[in-house]
Amino acid sequence: MSFVEKDVLVTGGAGFIGSNCVKTLAKMGAKVSVLDNFQSGSIENLKHVMNKIRLVNGDVRDFKKVKRLVDNCDSVVHYAANASVPASVDNPVYDFETNVLGTLNILEAVRQSRNDVAIAYASSAALYGELTKTPLKEDLCTNPVSPYGISKLCGENYCRLYYKTYGVKTVSLRYFNVYGPHQSRYVMFDYLRKLSDNPNRLEILGSGKQVRDFIYVADAVSATLMTMGIPSAYGDTFNACTGVGTSVLDIAKTMLDLLGLKNTETVCTGKSWEGDVDILVGDPSKIDSFGFRPKYSLSEGLRELIKWYTKVFPTKLRLI
Ligand SMILES: NC(=O)c1ccc[n+]([C@@H]2O[C@H](COP(=O)([O-])OP(=O)(O)OC[C@H]3O[C@@H](n4cnc5c(N)ncnc54)[C@H](O)[C@@H]3O)[C@@H](O)[C@H]2O)c1
Structure with a gap:
């Protein structure tokens, strides 16, 4: 169209x-x-x-x-x-x-x-x-x-x-x-906000094993x-969706890599918010059959999100 x-x-x-x-x-x-x-x-x-x-x-x-x-x-x-x-x-x-x-x-x-x-x-x-x-x-x-x-x-x-x-x-x-630029809530934004306050320690809500698409x-x-x-x-x-499941702990790891934060301690709180399900991954085959393929890998997308965040919010975080 x-x-x-x-x-x-x-x-x-x-x-x-x-x-x-x-x-x-x-x-x-x-x-x-x-x-x-x-x-x-x-x-x-x-x-x-x-x-x-x-x-x-x-x-x-x-x-x-x-x-x-x-x-x-x-x-x-x-x-x-x-x-x-x-x-x-x-x-x-x-x-x-x-x-x-x-x-x-x-x-x-x-x-x-x-x-x-x-x-x-x-x-x-x-x-x-x-x-x-x-x-x-x-x-x-x-x-x-x-x-x-x-x-x-x-x-x-x-x-x-x-x-x-x-x-x-x-x-x-x-x-x-x-996820991406202009998103001012949820897990990735939450990590960036926390890391801006303290790049040495990142608290992750729940077990860290919650998997999302x-x-x-x-x-x-x-x-x-x-x-x-x-x-x-x-x-x-x-x-x-992408059909790929990623845990919120893996999101944190990819983000820390992109920011060059090698020594940040990640701490999982154990208890998450009420109703947080363990796994939510979609099957993209129906939309795939119309020729749709996501273009961005997680690390490419996260890079764009971090670029936006570091422009808009006061932070010492930088992409490497
Ligand atoms: N972000 C996600 O991961 C996600 C996942 C599933 C579905 N969605 C759906 O995608 C859409 C956009 O989500 P988003 O994350 O950008 O949320 P968002 O809150 O950033 O955007 C919603 C927009 O709608 C406006 N709005 C709210 N009530 C309105 C009203 N009564 N009249 C006119 N404008 C109104 C808000 O001001 C805001 O600009 C929503 O319908 C949401 O349910 C989002």
Whole structure:
């Protein structure tokens, strides 16, 4: 699918993945509009593309605003959401309104509009819940264990339904652990923050053996934009993952290598946060069959993340 001169609406475009997507689309020659309420996103994330995009401060729960924007676009990449599991546990109604109603507003606006607008929906591996099978395939039963997992599953179901019932062109991407520049939370950011404070000691939450499928943000964005252009992908769901499991201890080791920190002591706390599962690795074969291959190795991706971190935050850490 060519995005050259196309009007693309990116909801949540000031957030971590959204802002990386906006940058990619702007480079591809798209005319990008961003809808964001800055709940967790920031203008800082968009500073290098500000002169190339249209920024709308607004909420996906506001149907009229969504409709006005959708009326004037060719495709939508829908990232706006509460993306935090703990926040969804604290406030499930807010999570529902943002993630489910917000998604329904996008779909309904497209249905009431020209109806030929393609929509990519950012779903999540969180909807697999406590399944013990590995690697996780799209056709497994889902078993979400948080309001966030339920709201993401609900959004996916609406996307499928809107395609089957109304012909709205949707694709859902189940993102695994996306990482990269502009990500100001989770394990890698946490390590960098701790190492900036004290490069001699790194505390790792839990046993260190928790295994995750880390996908670099540019790869997650490529997978998303690629599937939007494939008619046989419409109404369907795809894991956006690498299929490679890496423990959080191995992440720490790779990071320390990249930073040239040879003598840092790593200490595992033993106890992690409630609900932290041992292993979450996806099977990428479905999206692979459409020709998608991640381009970034873990160490290449981590290098990009560290480059960004050392530019933006006060730190003595440096890549070697
Ligand atoms: N980061 C990951 O590893 C990951 C994994 C699975 C799924 N996802 C999904 O990808 C999407 C982006 O995640 P992220 O990590 O970039 O999170 P993020 O919090 O950085 O981005 C979400 C963006 O949406 C905006 N937003 C929130 N509520 C809004 C509302 N009501 N109206 C308009 N804008 C609103 C926020 O301000 C923010 O800019 C989310 O839908 C998330 O559920 C992310």
